[in-house]
Amino acid sequence: xxxxxxxxxxxxxxxxxxxxxxxxxxxxxxxxxxxxxxxxxxxxxxxxxxxxxxxxxxxxxxxxxxxxxxxxxxxxxxxxxxxxxxxxxxxxxxxxxxxxxxxxxxxxxxxxxxxxxxxxxxxxxxxxxxxxxxxxxxxxxxxxxxxxxxxxxxxxxxxxxxxxxxxxxxxxxxxxxxxxxxxxxxxxxxxxxxxxxxxxxxxxxxxxxxxxxxxxxxxxxxxxxxxxxxxxxxxxxxxxxxxxxxxxxxxxxxxxxxxxxxxxxxxxxxxxxxxxxxxxxxxxxxxxxxxxxxxxxxxxxxxxxxxxxxxxxxxxxxxxxxxxxxxxxxxxxxxxxxxxxxxxxxxxxxxxxxxxxxxxxxxxxxxxxxxxxxxxxxxxxxxxxxxxxxxxxxxxxxx
Amino acid sequence: xxxxxxxxxxxxxxxxxxxxxxxxxxxxxxxxxxxxxxxxxxxxxxxxxxxxxxxxxxxxxxxxxxxxxxxxxxxxxxxxxxxxxxxxxxxxxxxxxxxxxxxxxxxxxxxxxxxxxxxxxxxxxxxxxxxxxxxxxxxxxxxxxxxxxxxxxxxxxxxxxxxxxxx
Numbered sequence: 036x037x038x039x040x041x042x043x044x045x046x047x048x049x050x051x052x053x054x055x056x057x058x059x060x061x062x063x064x065x066x067x068x069x070x071x072x073x074x075x076x077x078x079x080x081x082x083x084x085x086x087x088x089x090x091x092x093x094x095x096x097x098x099x100x101x102x103x104x105x106x107x108x109x110x111x112x113x114x115x116x117x118x119x120x121x122x123x124x125x126x127x128x129x130x131x132x133x134x135x136x137x138x139x140x141x142x143x144x145x146x147x148x149x150x151x152x153x154x155x156x157x158x159x160x161x162x163x164x165x166x167x168x169x170x171x172x173x174x175x176x177x178x179x180x181x182x183x184x185x186x187x188x189x190x191x192x193x194x195x196x197x198x199x200x201x202x203x204x205x206x207x208x209x210x211x212x213x214x215x216x217x218x219x220x221x222x223x224x225x226x227x228x229x230x231x232x233x234x235x236x237x238x239x240x241x242x243x244x245x246x247x248x249x250x251x252x253x254x255x256x257x258x259x260x261x262x263x264x265x266x267x268x269x270x271x272x273x274x275x276x277x278x279x280x281x282x283x284x285x286x287x288x289x290x291x292x293x294x295x296x297x298x299x300x301x302x303x304x305x306x307x308x309x310x311x312x313x314x315x316x317x318x319x320x321x322x323x324x325x326x327x328x329x330x331x332x333x334x335x336x337x338x339x340x341x342x343x344x345x346x347x348x349x350x351x352x353x354x355x356x357x358x359x360x361x362x363x364x365x366x367x368x369x370x371x372x373x374x375x376x377x378x379x380x381x382x383x384x385x386x387x388x389x390x391x392x393x394x395x396x397x398x399x400x401x402x403x404x405x406x407x408x409x410x411x412x413x414x415x416x417x418x419x420x421x422x423x424x425x426x427x428x429x430x431x432x433x434x
Numbered sequence: 435x436x437x438x439x440x441x442x443x444x445x446x447x448x449x450x451x452x453x454x455x456x457x458x459x460x461x462x463x464x465x466x467x468x469x470x471x472x473x474x475x476x477x478x479x480x481x482x483x484x485x486x487x488x489x490x491x492x493x494x495x496x497x498x499x500x501x502x503x504x505x506x507x508x509x510x511x512x513x514x515x516x517x518x519x520x521x522x523x524x525x526x527x528x529x530x531x532x533x534x535x536x537x538x539x540x541x542x543x544x545x546x547x548x549x550x551x552x553x554x555x556x557x558x559x560x561x562x563x564x565x566x567x568x569x570x571x572x573x574x575x576x577x578x579x580x581x582x583x584x585x586x587x588x589x590x591x592x593x594x595x596x597x598x599x600x601x
Contacts, residue, residue, distance in 0.1 A: 055600070
């Protein structure tokens with residue numbers, strides 16, 4: 036017998052598996068599970084977007100498109116970024132349509148990182164970030180945030196993590212998994228450090244439309260930031276289009292042109308017919324996006340109040356569709372809590388440490404599920420906490 | 435009537451599901467339960483909220499299958515009362531489930547529900563057509579309901595196709 040493992044590259048062999056994967060395998064085999072573990076909208080893509088895509092297939096739009104995507108779509112993206120966030124990107128040479136925001140991140144890291152250069156990742160963070168940096172030859176440097184700061188990074192924390200090899204800092208607001216929203220002040224503080232130390236800022240704005248209390252400010256719109264910012268966004272969360280795998284990256288021309296070389300060799304272009312759906316989304320999807328926003332906001336308010344009421348302390352996240360309550364008063368680890376909750380009460384949540392060490396002591400609950408399911412989940416979690424004999428002190432809700 | 439942001443939000447919530455308890459609505463809106471009750475009461479008193487019916491698919495209930503017809507009615511409006519008087523004469527019949535004044539080729543759109551085709555036909559010919567100002571009627575029977583008041587009766591999309599856990 037040949038040991039096939041010998042054929043693996045060192046990089047692939049050493050890449051850690053996603054902390055979520057293991058949990059998924061257990062949960063997927065159980066019945067009657069209420070899942071608060073889903074990282075995507077519970078809405079189906081609005082019909083007009085699907086309809087436009089079906090029509091484009093019927094009309095025969097089945098060829099490649101230009102490498103950066105249909106110019107018509109890039110023009111719509113450019114208009115959207117200008118109107119919504121007041122940042123100007125030339126559709127001709129500053130925007131690439133990608134296979135989800137994930138590919139946009141991959142392109143960004145590959146375009147800017149020399150071997151061994153470091154990227155600061157604000158944790159808890161989306162599971163892919165460190166791996167993408169590693170795959171691009173860089174070194175991910177985790178900067179853990181604290182609940183008492185609302186999971187916001189402080190300039191001091193960033194400066195402490197800097198080395199002569201630090202190239203970039205990656206931020207994501209609203210954040211997966213904490214839901215933390217960075218307002219203009221928060222971003223300005225990060226921007227000052229970036230300017231002072233000549234860092235690139237990669238900003239993952241995939242949840243920008245799911246912001247509930249304050250207006251969204253885009254990093255690239257801040258003074259002195261445009262040239263050093265790579266803006267990443269997509270259609271997945273705002274328009275409930277996760278399965279379409281459509282995102283985009285916008286940046287200064289030289290960066291985009293470097294990314295475009297990588298993009299054309301690795302993927303050629305995003306699927307043609309789906310790009311037609313994306314055009315429709317940007318042109319006519321606003322009302323539906325707002326309706327979804329309202330629905331998420333209600334559910335966020337409900338789950339934050341309810342979790343605090345049953346004794347799981349959680350801050351009110353400004354965006355995305357996650358809450359990140361502390362489970363420290365149970366004496367269990369995140370992993371133990373999630374496993375026992377799943378086994379005893381059939382509620383799936385994701386252990387916080389799947390998103391980095393600083394997530395230990397927390398769980399991620401997604402509220403992208405129906406109100407009925409959320410209400411039932413709260414009843415079950417409450418019962419679970421009682422079975423653990425946790426002192427359920429009602430926690431005052433911070434606004 | 436100008437509504438506050440909170441009042442509007444409560445209307446949106448109730449329009450989607452009026453069976454949510456005031457406790458849940460209070461949490462959703464970050465208002466006190468008393469405040470939610472107060473707002474709902476005010477909206478009811480002002481007839482902004484008119485009623486709380488359920489959408490029922492009677493075709494699923496044995497022995498309760500009904501026949502629904504949408505009737506285009508042309509009428510002669512009367513001086514001083516316009517269409518209101520004849521509309522009122524029509525909507526008073528319990529068989530009538532809706533009456534709208536329409537723009538276009540006819541005047542009133544009247545929905546009539548009955549136990550059988552015959553029952554509806556009898557109503558149209560003996561009650562509706564015989565009203566003085568009614569000039570003509572065209573009756574269309576509903577064969578199948580796909581969507582009613584924004585709700586898809588039996589959609590393919592109700593199933594959650596997402597994975598149980600995803601990043």
